[in-house]
Amino acid sequence: MTRNISLALVAMLFLSGCITSKELQKRTSALEHLLSENHEAMYICTPVELARATAYVDFSLNESALARPMTAKQFVDKAATASKEAFVGSRDSWCMKDRDGDGIPDDVDQCPDEPEDFDGFADEDGCPDPDNDQDGVPDGEDECPNEPGPVRNKGCPILDSDGDGVLDEDDQCPNEPGPVANRGCPWPDRDGDGVLDKDDKCPDDPGPVENRGCPYPDRDGDGVFDKDDKCPDEPGPPANFGCPYKTIEITESQIVLHQRVFFQTNKAVIMPRSFAMLNEVARAMTGHPKMIVRVEGHTDSRGRFNYNLKLSQARADSVRSYLIAQGVDPARLTSVGYGPERPIDDNATSAGRANNRRVEFHIVSQ
Amino acid sequence: MRRLFVICVLATLATSCASIDTATGVRQVAKDIDVARAEGVDAGSKYEFEVARLYLDYALQLQGRGEYEMAKGYVAKAQQALVQAREQLKNNLKWQKVVEDKKAQASQPEGGVQP
Numbered sequence: 471m472t473r474n475i476s477l478a479l480v481a482m483l484f485l486s487g488c489i490t491s492k493e494l495q496k497r498t499s500a501l502e503h504l505l506s507e508n509h510e511a512m513y514i515c516t517p518v519e520l521a522r523a524t525a526y527v528d529f530s531l532n533e534s535a536l537a538r539p540m541t542a543k544q545f546v547d548k549a550a551t552a553s554k555e556a557f558v559g560s561r562d563s564w565c566m567k568d569r570d571g572d573g574i575p576d577d578v579d580q581c582p583d584e585p586e587d588f589d590g591f592a593d594e595d596g597c598p599d600p601d602n603d604q605d606g607v608p609d610g611e612d613e614c615p616n617e618p619g620p621v622r623n624k625g626c627p628i629l630d631s632d633g634d635g636v637l638d639e640d641d642q643c644p645n646e647p648g649p650v651a652n653r654g655c656p657w658p659d660r661d662g663d664g665v666l667d668k669d670d671k672c673p674d675d676p677g678p679v680e681n682r683g684c685p686y687p688d689r690d691g692d693g694v695f696d697k698d699d700k701c702p703d704e705p706g707p708p709a710n711f712g713c714p715y716k717t718i719e720i721t722e723s724q725i726v727l728h729q730r731v732f733f734q735t736n737k738a739v740i741m742p743r744s745f746a747m748l749n750e751v752a753r754a755m756t757g758h759p760k761m762i763v764r765v766e767g768h769t770d771s772r773g774r775f776n777y778n779l780k781l782s783q784a785r786a787d788s789v790r791s792y793l794i795a796q797g798v799d800p801a802r803l804t805s806v807g808y809g810p811e812r813p814i815d816d817n818a819t820s821a822g823r824a825n826n827r828r829v830e831f832h833i834v835s836q
Numbered sequence: 837m838r839r840l841f842v843i844c845v846l847a848t849l850a851t852s853c854a855s856i857d858t859a860t861g862v863r864q865v866a867k868d869i870d871v872a873r874a875e876g877v878d879a880g881s882k883y884e885f886e887v888a889r890l891y892l893d894y895a896l897q898l899q900g901r902g903e904y905e906m907a908k909g910y911v912a913k914a915q916q917a918l919v920q921a922r923e924q925l926k927n928n929l930k931w932q933k934v935v936e937d938k939k940a941q942a943s944q945p946e947g948g949v950q951p
Contacts, residue, residue, distance in 0.1 A: 492935070513883055521886030529894050573927040588927070 482572035494534055497546050499660060501527050501553050514554040514575050519556035523549050562806035565665035584793060589617060609784075654820035709757015710750070717747040718754060725763065725831035727749055730824075731763060740792055748789065761836040764791045764804045768830070771810040783807025791827050858895075858904045861911035865892050868918055877921050880929050884921035888914045 473686035503524055505512070512520040526549030533542035560835040568575050572585035579586075579596030587598040589609065601608055605625055612625030619626040628637045634647035634654055641654030648655040657666040663676035665685055670683030676686040686695035692705035693711050699712030706713040707720075719726045731748065732741035740748070755761055767786030786805035795801050816822035869889060872878065878885045889913035897906035 517883035518886045521883045522890065525887055525890035525894070535905070536903070573924070 491534065491539060494530065494542055494546055497550065498527055498530055499532075501549050502544070504553055504557065505777055508557060508560060508567050510561040510575075513567040514568075515562060516556040517560035519552050519559060522552035523556055526552060531720070544681065552705075562827065570596075587617070650677075653726060707820050710753055715750055715754065718750050720758075720833075721753055723833055725754060725833065727751075727829070730827075731785075731829040733788070736781065738788040740788055745792075748792055749796060749834070752798050754800045755793065755802065758836055762802045762804075762834040764832045764834050765793075766805060766812075766830040767805070767807040767830060768812055768826060768828050769810050770826040771813065771817040772823065775809060779805070779807055779809035779811075782809050786827060853866050853881040858899050858911065859908045860894065861897060861908060865895075865914045866919070868915070872918055872921065875917075878926055883939035884917050884924055888917035888921060891943055892918060 485549070486614045487646070499657050501523065505527070506522065509520070521571045526545045530542045530545035530549060533539075533545060535810075545589065558780075560748075565575075565577075568579070569582050570585040572579070574594075574596035574736075576582040576584055582599035584598050585594055586596045587600070589602070591599050591602040599609070601612070602615045603612070603625070605617040605620070606693055607614070607619070607625030609615040614624075614626035617627050619628065623639075627820075628639050629644075630637050630641070631639070631644045632647040632654070633755065634641070634649070636648070636650055636654030638644040640711060641648075642816055643655035645805070646654075646656050648657070656667050659670070660673050661676040661683070663670070663678070665677070665679055666684030667673040670677075672682075675683075675685050677686070687700070688695050689702050690699065690705040690712070691697070692707070693704070694708050694712030696702040701711070701713035704712075704714050706715070727747060729744070729747055731744045734766035735740065755763060765786045767780045767782035767784075767789075771778075783805070784807065786807050790800075790805040793803060810817070810826070813822075813826045814828070815825035817826060865888075869885075869892060870884065872888075891910045894913060895907045895910035898910060899906075
């Protein structure tokens with residue numbers, strides 16, 4: 471009796487195990503099929519539920535293999551619940567498949583049948599971009615896939631390094647801007663006068679633009695161009711328009727007169743015949759704008775000292791006034807009368823006294 | 837008797853080693869999952885991340901039951917799922933927002949706000 475009961479129990483357990491195992495297998499297969507068929511849509515719309523369903527199916531199979539049908543069944547139940555949630559949640563229209571398998575769902579994939587190439591250029595649209603810069607050179611062969619350039623330069627743009635509008639490949643001076651007419655090179659200016667050689671009639675001699683790059687001639691070599699030189703064949707200072715001084719000479723300390731300044735007898739009135747010489751003095755001072763001059767008046771020793779002193783001062787003042795009238799700045803002129811105090815010759819002779827009656831121009835600074 | 841004792845000692849040692857191995861793996865994956873979550877992988881790669889998390893849970897269960905070799909296998913699977921989650925993250929983020937927006941649009945009641 472006891473033996474019969476035991477046999478019956480074993481048979482029951484065996485049978486129940488067989489049924490559970492078969493049932494489990496059937497349910498597991500059905501779930502696997504469901505998940506496989508709807509994987510893309512569930513992945514997009516119900517990824518967590520899909521993950522649970524997938525994992526629980528896996529655990530169920532594992533538990534079956536470990537001969538734990540009860541635990542396996544628990545996992546199948548959980549997998550079924552998760553699968554149902556995943557399925558229901560992924561029925562909406564946007565949970566589309568991903569036909570080209572590029573990971574971008576067809577609903578948002580602008581090219582659902584062409585996989586996105588994910589090359590870092592416009593990857594969001596789902597369309598492959600075989601020629602990102604659309605320069606006709608496929609990205610695979612394009613050394614600059616995101617910058618358009620010709621085939622002959624492997625798809626890279628041809629540069630214009632100096633920005634002169636002549637591309638480097640045609641530019642004979644790619645790092646110096648220059649016109650197209652000179653193949654991208656700057657026009658030369660050999661004499662450095664600012665007039666380019668192509669426009670310079672004297673490319674090796676510096677000259678102004680107005681003379682087409684040629685120097686103005688200066689026949690007498692006095693530094694005053696002939697066009698401005700009133701005496702082009704006689705050297706003379708610029709202050710005297712290139713003409714030599716005729717009646718004066720400028721030394722380091724004086725403007726030396728070649729003639730005397732003539733005054734009316736016992737007066738400070740300058741005689742007209744001295745005007746030309748004084749005019750030259752005025753021009754010399756105008757030509758030396760920094761020159762400061764002291765006009766000195768001197769007499770011979772005849773007559774009273776005080777009278778001579780006053781006369782020499784009046785004559786020096788008279789000469790100063792004349793020069794100011796000729797345009798010399800008054801601030802650059804002083805006048806002093808020394809009377810007979812500073813003779814340069816013998817007052818005992820007529821010729822010596824004549825020499826002592828004089829006007830001198832001393833350069834104070836220049 | 838002596839032989840039996842040696843066998844017992846060896847068996848105990850082998851079990852202990854497997855247990856330590858599995859525990860170390862479980863701890864490492866748990867740590868990796870926490871790091872990934874902090875980096876936002878759970879939001880960007882929901883499927884792969886959830887799979888990794890469930891595999892780890894299951895590995896813990898197996899470990900508790902003394903199924904150390906089996907647990908190690910699921911630790912490895914969890915790790916693999918985590919790697920995939922990171923790989924997918926970049927691509928997923930690009931289109932996930934579009935899907936989320938559509939879902940939000942669809943869930944809005946038609947005809948505006950009801951009083």
